Structures are given as C-alpha cells and as structure tokens.
Amino acid sequence: MEISVDLLPDQSDKPRGVITYYLTSKYDEKAKEGWIEVVPILSGFKQSQDNPISVMESRQQCGSIIRDEERGYYMLTECFHQWGYNLIPL
Known part of the structure; x- marks a missing residue:
C-alpha cells in the first residue's frame, strides 16, 4: 500500500511538499x-526551518493505524523511534 500526504504548498514558513509512506503488513x-513496516520517501518534502x-x-x-479524532488525523502508533506519527487528515 502506498499513501501520499500532500502538505501546504508554497508557504515558506510551513512544511511543504509530499511525504509518501510505503506500508506493508507483516506477521x-x-x-x-x-x-x-513503514518506509517514508521524503524526496518531495521540504521541512520548515521556523515551524x-x-x-x-x-x-x-x-x-497499528488509529483514527485520532482529537488530533484530526489517522496516525501510525507504537512506532520504533516515536510513539506516533500523523498519517493523513480525517
């Protein structure tokens, strides 16, 4: 499965571009x-220096992937380096 997240375009004080995640279910x-298994592709993404x-x-x-109503995102959770990452907006 491939998921692309399109962020805010052309705003220098905000992150912009596309983050692609390749997701593979393992057992x-x-x-x-x-x-x-999550493989991020950040070649189309530019991080904001300020924010x-x-x-x-x-x-x-x-x-797992959960639906987090409070944050307004589907999230990848229980990840190796960090508890959770925003995946896509609800």
Whole structure:
C-alpha cells in the first residue's frame, strides 16, 4: 500500500511538499505478532526551518493505524523511534 500526504504548498514558513509512506503488513507466525513496516520517501518534502513538524525520517516498524479524532488525523502508533506519527487528515 502506498499513501501520499500532500502538505501546504508554497508557504515558506510551513512544511511543504509530499511525504509518501510505503506500508506493508507483516506477521510472524511463530510469535503470533503482526506489525506494519513503514518506509517514508521524503524526496518531495521540504521541512520548515521556523515551524518544523515531526516526520518519520527512516524505515520503521509500527504497531497499528488509529483514527485520532482529537488530533484530526489517522496516525501510525507504537512506532520504533516515536510513539506516533500523523498519517493523513480525517
């Protein structure tokens, strides 16, 4: 599965561009555990120097995708380097 997140265009004080996440569902039969392998592609994304946002910068494993009404995003959660990352707006 591929998910592209289109951010605010042409505003120098805000992050802009596209972040693409390649998501692959994995399952270990012996351990009876599943996870999501996430590979971010940041080549079309420019981070803001003044107002940076938290983005996944390297391949990680995450536990699930949740719908977070309070934040207004679907989120990748239980990730290796950080608890959660905003994925796409609701």
